[in-house]
Amino acid sequence: MTNSVLPMTIGRGIRTAALRNPRKTAIYCDGERLRYCELKLRIEKVTAAAANSGFKPGSNVTLLAPNCLEYVEVVAGLGDAGVVVVTANSHTKAAELQALLIDSQSHAIFVHPTCEEIARAAGIISDDRVYVLGSSYDKWRDSAVCSVDIPAVSDGSSFAISYTSGTTGQPKGIMLSHRSRALSFLAAAAEYGCYGADDHSIAVAPLYHGGGFIFGVAPLFTGGCCTILSSFDPERLLHELETSNATNIFVVPTHVSALFALPSAKLNRRRFPALKTIISNAAPLPQPAKERMVTYFGEGVLYECYGSTEAGIVCNIRPADILRKPDSVGQPFPCTEIAILNEDGQQLSAGDKGYVYSRSPYLFNGYWNKPDETAQAWCNGWVTAGDLGWQDEDGFLYIDGRAKDMIITGGVNVYPKEVENALLAFGGVSEAAVVGIPDEHWGERVVAFLVSEHPELDLAALGAHCKALLSNFKIPKEYRIIKELPRNPTGKLLRRVLRDQL
Template structure:
């Protein structure tokens, strides 16, 4: 955080990179963004020792001396004047559907979003204490860690995710708000009610989930333990910032929903003809707000594809609105499966699979099928490595979804591949098929 804020004050845009990427992936991003300086920790320095970077002139290894460096630093005079449309950071997209792209995030976007967050979540003030557990290499992890500092509050930022450490920290540090992704909540709830109840903080006002769909079964457990006034499920993107939020009062009333527009945000769902969809009609979601990006780094064609003629943004997600205007993300446009001429959205099937008592995690993709064109394949992680056949899964799904939507293949794996933000890497799953 000190490096990001220091670079920002000096007018330097920081590209944030997931340290768990391969050396080749890190090399590609550094070369693409034309980085001049690379900050790494000790383990990453060894990991990247033999990597050739085209533009980097210095690699700085961060170790236990960081605090000493900060204390010895001197104020710099004549700092540049930052303009609102200048680039603050260049996070790279998660690459769940293709090659990662550098996203130009302006200061204006993130500062205005911070004020929107304070109004929406109610846990950012000088008196609040926030726990940040999501990787800061992604847009959401960054903004939720930055917000409490921006408003003069307290931020506990964790380097690693340890479920037991998280729940004990909530109580010990009198945390008022924290942000996580579904993978985090699954790990926390896996500790069991006894430990969770023993460490339940009376100070907690807000829990925020983002990055991937939070299964309804997980929502119900969170509400059961922490109450019905704290949970928010937020939908957004690196390019568009926060787009919508499902507030606590609606968590159990609006199933599989991501709520209403975030402050100062307009949302429309558009069909293939370019017209706005009727209620409950699936289309592509577009948003307009002060939080939009400045485009993709060195990819003008991709930027053009992401914006309509009026400047509204899409990242390729399919959605629908109900009669009350609440938003439901159906799936990624690129993940939609066409089987027997029918459009099928894997997320719908995944939500059903999460309800199975023996399923810990699940992801569904389309695979080639001679008869149907495409068929559904489910990748499952089961409790105690238990066996689950196609027949057993389809028997469970019977009456919950149409027969054509039932998986024709099932593969049991140790873990669903996800990026640092918790999103399923379906490109990786397709390679496993």
Template sequence: MSGATGRSYRSTASRADLVGRSENVVHTAVLPEDRAHRDPAGPCISDDDLTLTNSAFADRARAAAAALRGRGVGAGDVVAVVLPNRVEFVVALFAAWRLGAAVTPVNPALTESEARYQVEDSGAAVVVGDGSVSSVVTMDVAELDAGPGPADLPPAPTDAGALALLIYTSGTTGRPKGVMLDHANLSAMCAMAISAVGLGPADHSLLILPLFHVNGIVVSVLSPLLAGGRTTIAGRFHPAAFFPVVERVRPTYFSAVPAIYAMLATLPAEVVPDVSSLRIAVCGAAPMSAELIERFERRFGVPIVEGYGLSEGTCASTINPVDGVRKPGTVGLPLPGQEVAIMDAAGALVTDGSPGEVVVRGPNVMRGYLNRPEETARTVVDGWLHTGDVGRFDADGYLVLVDRIKDMIIRGGENIYPKEIETVLHGHPAVLEAAVVGAADAVLGEVPVAFVTLNPNTTATPAELHEHCRASLSRYKLPADIVALPDLPRNPVGKVDKIRLRAGLADSATPAR
């Protein structure tokens, strides 16, 4: 693919080719039945405790659908799933789709108030979980396995426009928004991923990213299963335990975030694993430095394929080619069937190579934010998804990310918005002002650092403020450091100058945690 620097770029795959591939991809709602029909005894999905063939997986999905129907779930409803990575999560996903319902995955690490907000905002009819968020769960996961499902429970009509997933992502106000993805979004995204990565029946995905992220669902589960391959769900990630799992289950690929690659690259020198089964490793969720890519590839001999995308685009929009030139420091070329462009503040496409906002157009773009028409209208304009990221194209059409328009912090692949932390800090009686920015971290990429000023005649130690944050925020959102200042720096119009705060952090040592 080539073109004038800075113009919008489209994949070399034609739209007709993409449509043909999409038609060949089985609809997600009937995937378990299709796999069971094609190869009943073939391997499908497994975790540390359970291994299911295609036939057994279809039986489980049918039984779970019957259990959900017994709880009153039907077409158009939403099922919330609050589970760690395990086979039952995927079973619940397909069971809901069999009934024509959608799923909203809930991070089990959320506090009860955070989880309750998502459940209530999504209008979930049932909340499936294992009791870890006891006051929110309404259906124990064990109820999903009540024996073989009834034969008279056929899949709901395969409506491509039916809502499939509600993925919650934080907004600039700190209030999470439900990203609405329908089955057409998922089918298009999976067709793109299958084509770009060359997935087929021989592929075996090792899932280590959380299933409450669209990346974990699309890249590590749906795409390999739709391509005829299989998935192994790993337990909680730990660097020392990762390669023994690879040696035992023999996957052909896995998807991870830069923080995971950083931890693996710093394992002791005596760790020399057998990675011969791996043909690629995929990286997304946050930019990965060229130095880290080179260090990982040199040590383990597994090529890293870096991509870029967001939940609103059903996971991915660009990727470095598997068979072709991979350019570390870029996030690759547009996926087949998508158009990626650079737009200026006036809404005109940039054609001179200058940086601007990255915008995306294609069948993967979300339906919108649930019950937020105004935010949807601001984000998707004339079919273009405005990402909030600043980027440019190099001479070969590879996308280079320059910066982020928004203040979002990406900590080990988890999105954190400063406003949410600032709001919590403002709730402390001693805090007058609070500003949160991202500080560079060698492993996690970024960590949030909070700066506060205190009300006159009050005191609050950093330890007290940390404890205050722990009562309201998930662990991954907690500031790595809280610094009290006499005054916060301001720009000429009186706003807190976060650029100066970030510059000060860049000139100092990494904050203690």
């Protein structure tokens, strides 16, 4: 008897969803739409065109594009051909793209017209291997004759390489398997209850981002509908939520900040009758922002999940706990175990801080061409992205930042998140970030960068406030008021930029 188990690839999930309701709209994007039957055919044609163009299984190509109608078909179609797609940040510069193309050994690039100039300037890829989305790409795709038999691709093989943002150093290529993401889609459907055939998602986060891809493609994998926004505008987002009968949306904290920066007149009198799930990820959502979200959108809607590109979704805090457990990111995601380990790999007790590890079916395949870094991320089947945290007696996880961000002053560890939480509790401080800078006496001293709603923030009162909450060695020795904190496009804080300012 032969093994008849079919692989769980990204493309296969979408293609089988299309068989259930071929005429249903799968994607809306910038005034265009694709029905499932059209999306299925496009995916199959991309698979065939890749084979016709000599793309070999296991080879790498790069996709440089903002959110667009073609994004999903390119990734899914090439993935079904066994080709690995390097999902590049659409805001990348020519020098950064050149380094990525060299490191990933990409032999072709698919590029959105808005990114074509950057792709050409980066060089590396010959002109005949630059596929510009639009009429020339359409011709390449549609000239292919689909095969009845889709090539056999292992669902354990990589379908994508997502490069880290480089917030702590040189970006690394994170290899992601079909199976890890397909199971993430199904687990998200179970956990959030909003990824079924009757659901409508709004995808506003970049699809090149790990969370943006999971929550943007999950509705298509399960037969729902997704409106893909090519760019973020808070007013447009509210309009879409109000008029499209969207049931769910995935956001990052910068989206939330921009939303509530709108004038009250634009926020008032909004109604979201179908909305049942909002998921926040990519960076910690400050507790005051959670409270405001609950007040505005209602109870029972807001979730926050924590994870990494390496580990997928690790845990999730549900609406019933999001205000009851301040600053927690919740309990383990379905099929996931969490452990807090020390530097020797020993598991710590509740309340003790250490490295956050997880094991689940969603883990990455390793870092591209970096075996040493891959080995460092793994510990006896557990994976870490280098974050520090602890669990309470109920198993709820709290993140204290990255190990590389920890400040050591006078030989004592200072966790930036703890200091930042204290600063945010002071009236007038809307955002806060803490870094350590070299100090001849202490080794490092704590410096705080603040974004304030008030032009004349009372720093003396702020210092007294911190003294009441923090040990002396944790209190910032210096405060800097800035207009905004530097972040990458997915909302992650760029501490190295702050350090450079000092």
